[in-house]
Amino acid sequence: xxxxxxxxPVSEIPPKVLLLYNAVKQLIGExxxxxxxxxxxxxxxxxxxxxxxxxxxxSKEEIIACAFLxxxxxxxxxxxxxxxxxxxxxxxxxxxxxxxxxDSEKKYCFMRFVHGATDHSxxxxxxxxxxxxxxxxxxxxxxxxxxxxxxxVERGEIDSSIPASYLIYAVFCKVLTYMMCIGMEDLxxxxxxxxxxxxxxxxxxxLKGGL
Amino acid sequence: xxxxxxxxPVSEIPPKVLLLYNAVKQLIGExxxxxxxxxxxxxxxxxxxxxxxxxxxxSKEEIIACAFLxxxxxxxxxxxxxxxxxxxxxxxxxxxxxxxxxDSEKKYCFMRFVHGATDHSxxxxxxxxxxxxxxxxxxxxxxxxxxxxxxxVERGEIDSSIPASYLIYAVFCKVLTYMMCIGMEDLxxxxxxxxxxxxxxxxxxxLKGGL
Amino acid sequence: xxxxxxxxPVSEIPPKVLLLYNAVKQLIGExxxxxxxxxxxxxxxxxxxxxxxxxxxxSKEEIIACAFLxxxxxxxxxxxxxxxxxxxxxxxxxxxxxxxxxDSEKKYCFMRFVHGATDHSxxxxxxxxxxxxxxxxxxxxxxxxxxxxxxxVERGEIDSSIPASYLIYAVFCKVLTYMMCIGMEDLxxxxxxxxxxxxxxxxxxxLKGGL
Amino acid sequence: xxxxxxxxPVSEIPPKVLLLYNAVKQLIGExxxxxxxxxxxxxxxxxxxxxxxxxxxxSKEEIIACAFLxxxxxxxxxxxxxxxxxxxxxxxxxxxxxxxxxDSEKKYCFMRFVHGATDHSxxxxxxxxxxxxxxxxxxxxxxxxxxxxxxxVERGEIDSSIPASYLIYAVFCKVLTYMMCIGMEDLxxxxxxxxxxxxxxxxxxxLKGGL
DNA sequence: AATGAATGAGTTTTCATTCAT
DNA sequence: TATGAATGAAAACTCATTCAT
Numbered sequence: 001x002x003x004x005x006x007x008x009p010v011s012e013i014p015p016k017v018l019l020l021y022n023a024v025k026q027l028i029g030e031x032x033x034x035x036x037x038x039x040x041x042x043x044x045x046x047x048x049x050x051x052x053x054x055x056x057x058x059s060k061e062e063i064i065a066c067a068f069l070x071x072x073x074x075x076x077x078x079x080x081x082x083x084x085x086x087x088x089x090x091x092x093x094x095x096x097x098x099x100x101x102x103d104s105e106k107k108y109c110f111m112r113f114v115h116g117a118t119d120h121s122x123x124x125x126x127x128x129x130x131x132x133x134x135x136x137x138x139x140x141x142x143x144x145x146x147x148x149x150x151x152x153v154e155r156g157e158i159d160s161s162i163p164a165s166y167l168i169y170a171v172f173c174k175v176l177t178y179m180m181c182i183g184m185e186d187l188x189x190x191x192x193x194x195x196x197x198x199x200x201x202x203x204x205x206x207l208k209g210g211l
Numbered sequence: 212x213x214x215x216x217x218x219x220p221v222s223e224i225p226p227k228v229l230l231l232y233n234a235v236k237q238l239i240g241e242x243x244x245x246x247x248x249x250x251x252x253x254x255x256x257x258x259x260x261x262x263x264x265x266x267x268x269x270s271k272e273e274i275i276a277c278a279f280l281x282x283x284x285x286x287x288x289x290x291x292x293x294x295x296x297x298x299x300x301x302x303x304x305x306x307x308x309x310x311x312x313x314d315s316e317k318k319y320c321f322m323r324f325v326h327g328a329t330d331h332s333x334x335x336x337x338x339x340x341x342x343x344x345x346x347x348x349x350x351x352x353x354x355x356x357x358x359x360x361x362x363x364v365e366r367g368e369i370d371s372s373i374p375a376s377y378l379i380y381a382v383f384c385k386v387l388t389y390m391m392c393i394g395m396e397d398l399x400x401x402x403x404x405x406x407x408x409x410x411x412x413x414x415x416x417x418l419k420g421g422l
Numbered sequence: 423x424x425x426x427x428x429x430x431p432v433s434e435i436p437p438k439v440l441l442l443y444n445a446v447k448q449l450i451g452e453x454x455x456x457x458x459x460x461x462x463x464x465x466x467x468x469x470x471x472x473x474x475x476x477x478x479x480x481s482k483e484e485i486i487a488c489a490f491l492x493x494x495x496x497x498x499x500x501x502x503x504x505x506x507x508x509x510x511x512x513x514x515x516x517x518x519x520x521x522x523x524x525d526s527e528k529k530y531c532f533m534r535f536v537h538g539a540t541d542h543s544x545x546x547x548x549x550x551x552x553x554x555x556x557x558x559x560x561x562x563x564x565x566x567x568x569x570x571x572x573x574x575v576e577r578g579e580i581d582s583s584i585p586a587s588y589l590i591y592a593v594f595c596k597v598l599t600y601m602m603c604i605g606m607e608d609l610x611x612x613x614x615x616x617x618x619x620x621x622x623x624x625x626x627x628x629l630k631g632g633l
Numbered sequence: 634x635x636x637x638x639x640x641x642p643v644s645e646i647p648p649k650v651l652l653l654y655n656a657v658k659q660l661i662g663e664x665x666x667x668x669x670x671x672x673x674x675x676x677x678x679x680x681x682x683x684x685x686x687x688x689x690x691x692s693k694e695e696i697i698a699c700a701f702l703x704x705x706x707x708x709x710x711x712x713x714x715x716x717x718x719x720x721x722x723x724x725x726x727x728x729x730x731x732x733x734x735x736d737s738e739k740k741y742c743f744m745r746f747v748h749g750a751t752d753h754s755x756x757x758x759x760x761x762x763x764x765x766x767x768x769x770x771x772x773x774x775x776x777x778x779x780x781x782x783x784x785x786v787e788r789g790e791i792d793s794s795i796p797a798s799y800l801i802y803a804v805f806c807k808v809l810t811y812m813m814c815i816g817m818e819d820l821x822x823x824x825x826x827x828x829x830x831x832x833x834x835x836x837x838x839x840l841k842g843g844l
Numbered sequence: 845a846a847t848g849a850a851t852g853a854g855t856t857t858t859c860a861t862t863c864a865t
Numbered sequence: 866t867a868t869g870a871a872t873g874a875a876a877a878c879t880c881a882t883t884c885a886t
Contacts, residue, residue: 016845016846031331032331033246033330033331033332033335034330035244035246035330035332036331036332038879038880038881039880039881039882040880040881048846048847049846049847049848050847050848050881050882051846051847051848051849051882051883051884052845052846052847052848054881054882054883055845055846055847059881059882060880060881060882119244119245119246119330120242120243120244120247121244121246121247122247124244162409163405163409166405166406166409169388169406170388170413172388173384173385173387173388174384176384176387176388177380177381177383177384177387194374195377195380198373198374198377202381202417205416205417206413206416225870227870227871249854249855249856250855250856250857251855251856259871259872260871260872260873261856261857261872261873262857262858262859262871262872262873262874263870263871263872265856265857265858265859266869266870266871266872270856270857271855271856271857436849438849438850453753454753455668455752455753455754455757456752457668457752457754458753458754458755460875460876460877461876461877461878462876462877470850470851471850471851471852472851472852472877472878473850473851473852473853473878473879473880474849474850474851476877476878476879476880477848477849477850477851481877481878482876482877482878541666541667541668541752542664542665542666542669543666543668543669546666584831585827585831588827588828588831591810591828592810592835594810595806595807595809595810596806598806598809598810599802599803599805599806599809616796616799617799617802620795620796620799624803624839627838627839628835628838649866649867671858671859671860672859672860672861673859673860681867681868682867682868682869683860683861683868683869683870684861684862684863684867684868684869684870685866685867685868685869687860687861687862688866688867688868692860692861693859693860693861
């Protein structure tokens with residue numbers, strides 16, 4: 001049987017594979033470092049046999065990388081279906097941060113993704129390879145935030161002369177900063193409460209550009 | 212003999228320990244992921260016996276964490292001695308990016324630090340603990356950029372009503388974004404050349420605030 | 423899978439574990455000191471993979487301690503089934519020494535047990551802990567010789583006014599002495615042949631007490 | 634320089650070597666298992682450099698074995714100078730047990746010796762070799778208790794027809810039993826208090842034999 | 845298709861011993 | 866003579882992966 005590639009449409013993902021994906025997300029959400037995830041913890045959590053995981057995947061890294069793609073795909077879909085109907089940039093951005101504030105699991109998962117995209121581990125290389133092959137292609141952040149930003153340009157809230165990619169990174173970078181500050185609350189002296197409005201205004205200012 | 216804690220003044224660091232620190236930096240600079248560094252690669256690279264490393268450190272993680280502290284300390288020192296004599300914010304920021312553009316090793320190393328501060332590995336926990344105990348204390352980014360920013364406020368280039376911590380993060384986060392874009396050049400469609408002026412202007416705008 | 427505790431009924435001990443137990447007994451019987459036994463020697467001798475041992479046990483010490491319990495359990499069972507049907511104390515005692523004289527492996531193994539019960543190594547602590555938890559409980563020598571001695575009291579061969587625990591130790595101590603003399607044959611000038619009747623008579627005299 | 638052999642007269646033992654011997658005794662007395670003693674613990678305890686130990690001895694085992702010989706020699710000397718002037722066997726035996734009861738360090742040290750004489754470690758082999766070469770020769774227990782027993786025979790308290798070696802072992806073995814019971818107090822259900830008179834009477838009975 | 849017992853390569857760590865000072 | 870920094874051989878243990886059932 002052909003192995004799972006991570007490119008399957010959601011509807012064609014076998015149930016046991018979904019159990020594996022969910023187990024990975026749970027572990028990540030519980031604070032287990034990506035590099036410390038064990039095959040046994042995944043399969044135990046998923047409630048299936050260790051050998052079964054190897055029926056669907058060639059290696060541990062494949063399991064985690066595909067789980068990530070699945071997670072990010074879902075995230076992008078949710079962002080688009082929830083954010084697009086809103087007709088105001090500030091409202092959209094605030095919703096984003098509300099979501100991030102809501103439960104720590106989401107923050108962790110997103111943080112881990114950034115981690116996965118920035119380290120050099122076997123797993124991270126695989127994620128990159130798969131992202132390159134996937135329909136998210138070489139424009140992953142665009143894939144996440146693109147539609148929302150195009151909408152903002154149309155509404156006149158965003159300076160159309162700024163390259164789209166920079167706009168996207170401006171958002172991405174501020175979101176990342178917000179989460180880093182939260183994640184390192186123990187390390188840096190900063191009241192997170194006061195940070196959020198500054199971040200939100202910063203994003204709006206960056207996007208507004210010369211307007 | 213007491214073990215190395217990473218808090219030693221540079222002048223008191225034993226030569227073999229410096230060899231170890233340098234070996235770690237080299238490996239990181241060559242793209243080895245922090246979690247994939249082996250004790251043997253470090254000591255072989257340092258040209259000393261495996262046992263010697265354990266004369267100075269209690270574990271692999273201690274070696275790498277202390278190497279990081281040493282690296283970051285040196286970085287902070289260089290930033291302060293080079294940037295402070297300049298009398299113009301734009302010049303200072305451009306120098307920073309010139310340095311980052313100069314050699315990839317620096318970028319990688321800095322990226323790895325961010326990685327180290329965001330993952331949940333044994334090594335990362337140790338780095339955090341050591342940062343908390345060190346004289347960089349709970350204000351690490353302030354430690355890095357604080358003096359430069361205070362100077363800018365005095366020169367009237369920076370809005371003094373914005374909390375210092377946010378200003379610092381505004382810089383830190385933009386620098387990080389720049390490096391992420393560079394580091395993921397293979398993943399995202401973006402001409403790095405066009406990005407830099409946008410980032411620099413963004414920083415200046417963030418710092419200027421309401422001025 | 424749950425790890426082996428050493429309390430399993432013999433019938434429920436997995437075959438690979440029996441191979442491990444036997445390998446330990448062989449090594450001990452060949453004169454390898456308990457503290458010098460290596461995991462690899464055990465698994466190689468057992469003809470199984472090193473990792474397999476760790477599927478069943480948490481540490482080297484657990485393997486050896488459980489092997490001991492298994493050995494001692496077997497010994498106690500054999501003593502009880504063979505000695506009890508005899509209807510004469512002298513006959514029973516002589517049988518015991520015949521068994522000890524028969525093959526050196528038995529002597530060695532028993533010596534090692536005494537060693538295990540008297541040293542302070544990690545292994546010995548574990549043996550004690552397990553003995554305390556086991557159904558041999560806090561009365562290990564009683565477990566070994568108790569039934570035989572109670573029989574002797576009933577037959578009028580043993581002074582019933584002497585506390586049972588002392589009687590047991592009187593036997594245990596003489597047996598130990600016999601084996602120590604044999605084990606140190608190279609060290610002490612003594613014809614072992616002449617020793618045995620003295621020991622046997624000594625035991626009978628100790629047990630007879632005031633009778 | 635010639636290395637220490639353990640056969641030196643006490644007066645010719647270099648001071649640093651005495652420090653090493655004492656350190657070993659202390660460690661043993663504190664319950665460290667012979668097989669777990671580290672060279673560094675010995676030299677640190679002795680307050681001398683690690684290298685210095687190797688100026689006097691060829692290996693760790695040599696250090697410990699020689700320390701043992703020194704300890705046992707001292708013990709034998711003390712037994713002979715204290716016990717011989719007493720003119721009554723019961724008094725002598727009671728004094729021996731009083732000594733054993735006095736401090737636990739003595740019990741531990743003696744127990745360890747027995748341990749050393751019964752296991753198969755590199756250290757134990759060396760002890761045996763050295764005992765064979767030493768003036769204690771092949772008659773170690775005789776060396777310890779011989780004079781006292783000969784005295785008892787002369788006083789008519791001991792049956793002269795029993796071979797000396799058995800008499801010696803009868804004592805040795807009872808003493809050993811006493812200490813085993815004490816050492817395993819946690820393991821066996823027995824009131825140590827009641828044990829001692831039984832042991833003492835047992836020894837006297839064994840020695841009296843047919844008298 | 846699903847399983848989990850079996851495996852051994854690979855890693856960290858310890859510590860007796862050496863040797864230059 | 867005394868030292869302790871340097872060493873590497875040796876050992877325990879982990880865990881991804883295989884494969885017979």
